[in-house]
Amino acid sequence: MSPMSLRLPGAQGQPLSFFWNGRRLDALSGDSVAEALLANGIRTLAWTRKSHRPMGLSGIYVNGVLARVDGVPNVRLDQCPVRDGMRVEMQNCWPSPRFDLLQLSRALPARWIQGGFEHTNLVPSGSRLFQHWERLLAFLAGVAKPASNRRQVAIPPATRMVTEVLVIGTGRSGCEAANAAAQQGKTVVLVTRDDRIGRAALNAGRPIPELDPRVQCLFGIEVFGAYREGELLVGAPLDTSRGAIAFAATQVILATGRRAAVPLVGGAWLPGVMDARTALALATERRIAPGLAVAVVGDDDAQDVANRLRALAVNVVLVGDVQRLRRIQGHDRVRSIHLQGNRRCDAVVFAGPTTFDDSLSFQGGAQGRLQLRTGADPFIRVGSASLDEQRLPPPYDASALLCPCFDVSAAEVDALLDQGIQDLEVIKRLTSCGMGPCQGQPCWHSLREFVAWRLGTTPERLSKPSLRPPRRAITVAQAAGLADVVEPLQ
DSSP: OOTTTTBOTTOOSOEEEEEETTEEEEEETTOBHHHHHHHTTOOOOEEOTTTOOEEOOOSSOGGGGEEEETTEEEEETTSSBOOTTOEEEOSSOSEETTEEGGGGGGGSOGGGGSTTGGGOTTSOTTSHHHHHHHHHHHHHTTOOOOOSSOOOOOOOOOEEEEEEEEEEOOSHHHHHHHHHHHHTTOOEEEEOSSSSTTHHHHHTTOOOOOOOTTSEEEOSEEEEEEETTTTEEEEEESSTTSOOEEEEEEEEEEOOOOEEOOOSOBTTTSTTEEEHHHHHHHHHHSOBOSOSSEEEEESTTHHHHHHHHHHTTOOEEEEEEGGGEEEEEOSSSOOEEEESSEEEOSEEEEEOOEEOOOHHHHHHHOBOSSSOBOOOOOSEEOGGGGSOOOOOOOOOOTTOEEEGGGTEEHHHHHHHHHTTOOOHHHHHHHHOTTOSTTTTTTHHHHHHHHHHHHHTSOGGGSOOOOOOSOOSOOOHHHHHHGGGTSOOOO
């Protein structure tokens, strides 16, 4: 593709250039690296762990946007702004990104590399042979090399914030909840990972209420964990040079909205597949189309998302019901979609069903000793976060990946169920499902839905794997800074 082939009219920013795998590319100031690569028509940014399937910017799987930036591994390209002259490289390939022999692992039979193969009895643990085996596995898995420029990193000092009301999420419901609390004379802190109020709602063309000036807003903060039965919450700035924040609040309100759930179909991991929130942000903020020919698949919201994308000059060629989706086809990226017949497209946008990320609720209320179970939710949910869970359509393809990062297929989980293994925590540990950088989201939701369908029950009757903090990334330096503001338990 020609440079900037997916850039839509009206894009703004100063011209920049950077290097991707040694190739010089153009970008605009304000782009993240992942956005700039997509604007240049580059979709594949990383590979899955065992079979080296391609992954890219999706808004769903973190593994798809991890790469090496100026010698530092495992940088999230969707959160890393482009800098003039920066060098970005794929990190899980050998001997080079342009000639990657590790892709030959895609030809291996799936049963050879199912969960547990790395602990073969042919290589006794503790032996010298085992050490060589571990190094080989790390190499084949594309484990990133250490940072090439080792330097001492300063520990950013953490802060402690005490407030009566902590609202997480700045959509319409979050702003309304914050305003209501402020009008009652309470101190209110509103926190979001975004750089502005109501980003997702505004990108979707929905208005948000004006915020009460008494509400204190914190931007670019990811609340990654709830501790001590929900009495302590901790957030980390996306800018890793800033220190973490420990929150103590009388009342915590979750207004985090919902995210698109991934249908259990083959090809849902392919580069070119993304959720509606990511697609709308690309087109609205950076004037980048998800693709040249886009299919929008979802529930009742699909038509609204398609209309919004079309208004932003995106070429939407199909709007379909997710219940009729059978497969997304392609080898290295999306080539077509099978939904009431085949239709060619190079991007698929999921616009429902959706699910609530209940990590913080679980962490604040979980109970148990040997295995944590869902307990009473100590937090208040508002807006779409308070809605009942939506069910996924039943799976149509045993090759569907429940966890793309670790290449865990529905067929692999099906084999464990045939052995009588039904506990999701046990299945997680046997397959490594959800144990990659996504930390279980959305993989454990997909796993729960699939097992429920297979057993003829409902997901609510199955205990989910333990959602332990930290839910999102925090650097070692940021964590170290918390020692001065968090009292250790005696």
